[in-house]
Amino acid sequence: MNKVLKLSFGLLAISTCALAQFPGINLPKVKQPAFKTDTFNIKQFDAKGDGLTLNTNSINDAITSCSEKGGGVVLVPGGVWLTGPIDLKSNVNLHIDRDGILLFTKDFNQYPIVEGSYEGLPAGRCKSPISGKDLQNIAITGTGIIDGNGDAWRMVKKDKLTATQWQDKIASGGLLSADKKTWYPTEKSLKGSQAKDPGILKEGRSIQDFEVYKDFLRPNMVVLNNCKRILLEGVTFQNSPAWNLHPFLCSDLTLRGVNVKNPWYAQNGDGIDLESSTNTLIENSTFDVGDDGICIKSGRDEAGRKLGKPTENVIVRNCVVYHAHGGFVIGSEMSGGAKNIFVYNCSFLGTDVGLRFKTTRGRGGVVQNIYVTNINMKDIGAEAILFDMYYMAKDPVALSGEKRDAPKVEVLPVTEATPQFKDFHISNIVCNGAATALFIRGLPEMNILGLYLNDMVIKAKKGMVCTEATGVYIKNFRMITDDTNPVVSIDNSQSIYLDHIAYKPGSDLLFKISGSKTSDIAVTNTPASAAKSKLLLTDGATQKSIHIK
Known part of the structure; x- marks a missing residue:
């Protein structure tokens, strides 16, 4: 047993305890906001819910008055409340009734350019429909609708x-x-x-x-910058100009029971992009959007590394994602890092990718200590599970007639701009339909290190592809694939351990092993004889590269 294997088994033992979901689990603790019961109805500030009157001043006056008097609830009752940008204030709960629609105007003149950030870089953006900076104890609640009129922008x-x-x-x-x-x-x-x-x-x-x-x-619809103790609950956030929800440098955020919607063609129409934030709970929510559904970020390239604020201590549970580029996503702007993230009991239906972990050279940053379990998927357009360090800023599923060339493989020096993926733990995955079951692609100068996957059943057109990875441990993996030539492809990877791999009997080729760097592949409890051909060695791989017991 080599040194990498010994180290990795130690990490696996720790993570298994963390994922048990039994009493005593050491998950992050998220502080909740609390509000006075005093209520400030926007009608008292001359707002009119006729869908025609611009209520920007009335709504902002209600929020300011509420905050100045110690906080409470700003009520948006039934009606269509047309408005320009809204500024949240500390100790205010903006509450939208079930029959209330907060509708943001199509008049671009109402949205001045302000200083903010874009993908972690300092930038000028049109002012967000809803924003707050340096606030504490804030909320957007209710069962009404917030509509960003994004079709006017996109x-x-x-x-x-x-x-x-x-x-x-x-x-x-x-x-x-x-x-x-x-x-x-x-x-x-x-x-x-x-x-x-x-x-x-x-x-x-x-x-x-x-x-x-x-x-x-285009503005992100809800932007919260450096805010603490936040609750977003019950509301439908829809039709955003760009990203829907963007907490940046925030702490103690709870997103509970919300619906986040955008048309599937909405470019950059992400659900939530949690950036450089700590202590977050995302639960019991539904996403149906035009880009990534639930996404973890921490800045882009040098600016993100300089800020150095990872997104950490995050729980995502009991969520459903319909259309999205990815169901749960980390990256590609992860230059400040991401760690201690727990995702469980979620369903992805019709997303382009299920679990999507992406980065590229130039980002830098370390993504580590990622725990995912109990994920159900159906009709995934591309990969059920994707690790890719060659992200090309393209949609996961190519459009009709679009041609994509494979990235040029070359070894570059390791610098602070070299990203790292390590220590991922994924278990109890069921996927009924995908283009590829499992895709792993690291860099030759920085392999993906330490992937632990077990108890997976995935029906897909293609099986498993693994390139430039070190320390991949897969146990109890059943693949039902259309393309069986090969079922598993491994290239220039080391310390790959496959135990109890099940596949379609009569498959054309079980293993294609390639690359002169490939070594220490161990296969156990796998009926290799059920395939027409057990093994193909190419491009410098030898019999010493793999051992099948």
């Missing part, structure tokens, strides 16, 4: 719409890109798509410089 790709929808977009106004494949709502939006690093604040740039393409700088 560009749309032709390939993501039906012919009728595309014609309706063109008829509504706006402009097309030069190749006629993307619709933009305004000329400023189109100009922004052609600008270099649009909105990014660099030396010599100010937010005034961005006015020429202001409409391109």
